[in-house]
Amino acid sequence: xxxxxxxxxxFLRVAESGSITAGAETVHLALASASARIRGMEEMLGVPxxxxxxRGVEPTDAGRTLLHHARAITQQMEKMRADMGExxxxxxxxxxxxxxxxxxxxxxxxxxxxxxxxxPQVNVDLEERPSHEIVQAIRDQLGDxxxxxxxxxxxxxxxxxxxEDRLVLALSPLxxxxxxxxxxxxxxxxxxxxxxxxxxxxxxxxxxxxSEHASRLGQRLHYRVLVRSFDAICRMVASGxxxxxxxxxxxxxxxxxxxxxxxxxxxxxxxxxLLLCMRRYANLPGYARELADxxxxx
Numbered sequence: 001x002x003x004x005x006x007x008x009x010x011f012l013r014v015a016e017s018g019s020i021t022a023g024a025e026t027v028h029l030a031l032a033s034a035s036a037r038i039r040g041m042e043e044m045l046g047v048p049x050x051x052x053x054x055r056g057v058e059p060t061d062a063g064r065t066l067l068h069h070a071r072a073i074t075q076q077m078e079k080m081r082a083d084m085g086e087x088x089x090x091x092x093x094x095x096x097x098x099x100x101x102x103x104x105x106x107x108x109x110x111x112x113x114x115x116x117x118x119x120p121q122v123n124v125d126l127e128e129r130p131s132h133e134i135v136q137a138i139r140d141q142l143g144d145x146x147x148x149x150x151x152x153x154x155x156x157x158x159x160x161x162x163x164e165d166r167l168v169l170a171l172s173p174l175x176x177x178x179x180x181x182x183x184x185x186x187x188x189x190x191x192x193x194x195x196x197x198x199x200x201x202x203x204x205x206x207x208x209x210x211s212e213h214a215s216r217l218g219q220r221l222h223y224r225v226l227v228r229s230f231d232a233i234c235r236m237v238a239s240g241x242x243x244x245x246x247x248x249x250x251x252x253x254x255x256x257x258x259x260x261x262x263x264x265x266x267x268x269x270x271x272x273x274l275l276l277c278m279r280r281y282a283n284l285p286g287y288a289r290e291l292a293d294x295x296x297x298x
Contacts, residue, residue: 002044005077007037008070011049014038015067016096016142018056041066064140071141079285093122093287098134099147101206102165102247103274105230108147111298115291122287130205138277144288147295149209150273159275160296167210167270168262170234170251171243178261188266189245193219196242198233201226210245213269234260245270 006027014023014034024034042049049063059067078093099108104126112124129137131148138146138157147162148154169192171178177195181187193214199221200207214221224242227233230250237244238256251262264270276295278284284292 007041008073010034010037011066012070012074015059018058020057068141093285095288095291096125096143097145098127098129098137098143100131101128101204103147104128106247106249107163111294115294119287128205130208138279144284145292146277148275148277150275151269154277157277157279158281159277162274162276162295165272165274166248167245168248168264169243170237170246170260170262172238172240173261175240177243186264186266190217196224197221198236198242198244199223199226201228
């Protein structure tokens with residue numbers, strides 16, 4: 001059995017992207033050449049490595065095993081490149097960072113901007129996913145570093161505290177709900193579910209998280225409008241258009257903070273910690289360890 005590094009990198013990128021075309025482009029191969037290499041790997045092993053469907057491809061059980069080894073081998077190569085970086089020129093490192101909505105919008109931009117300015121040879125591939133998907137992706141070696149909530153099972157991974165991230169109810173002081181709550185500083189989520197909400201548009205990991213907790217209470221949230229950012233949510237809330245559940249940090253930094261009332265939720269799931277997770281810190285390439293340190297110590 002002989003696979004070269006191009007084969008392994010190709011298979012890794014195809015599995016990550018769910019597309020042979022996208023994987024081929026990443027490693028600079030023509031589609032026909034990439035398809036031939038995948039077929040050759042399958043013929044050599046005598047088993048299919050990918051399941052083809054209308055949406056693209058995904059690894060078979062055998063493919064996931066190969067993916068595990070391909071990831072380990074390419075990571076070791078990246079680690080070698082990083083460790084030799086001071087002796088070589090023109091080499092670039094690549095870090096695949098997976099995070100949830102709160103980390104992406106509230107905490108990462110400034111940290112990443114500073115890190116990338118001081119590491120011009122390193123590229124960071126930033127991807128938003130729900131926390132449970134991030135944990136599985138890190139276990140499957142489909143990402144280098146993840147940022148997840150402490151509500152998910154991260155057993156088998158190394159974790160470090162990244163941030164406290166409490167979710168709060170945000171509303172205008174003139175909203176009818178604000179008047180009914182009067183001076184209460186804490187409220188159960190179940191008590192506010194009948195109101196119109198403002199939420200995040202698109203496939204937001206945080207929106208999925210909040211909707212799941214509403215479903216557990218036998219309710220479905222009614223969104224009056226969906227917008228693209230926490231800033232936009234806060235502007236809509238301040239106008240009295242609806243209420244929202246958002247990170248407390250988003251309210252405090254909002255330009256409309258003075259016209260928004262935020263109330264803590266009594267539900268345990270609202271008191272979240274964001275954790276950095278990785279398979280093994282010591283096995284990360286040097287530049288990825290530096291990013292992990294920057295995230296934890298910032």
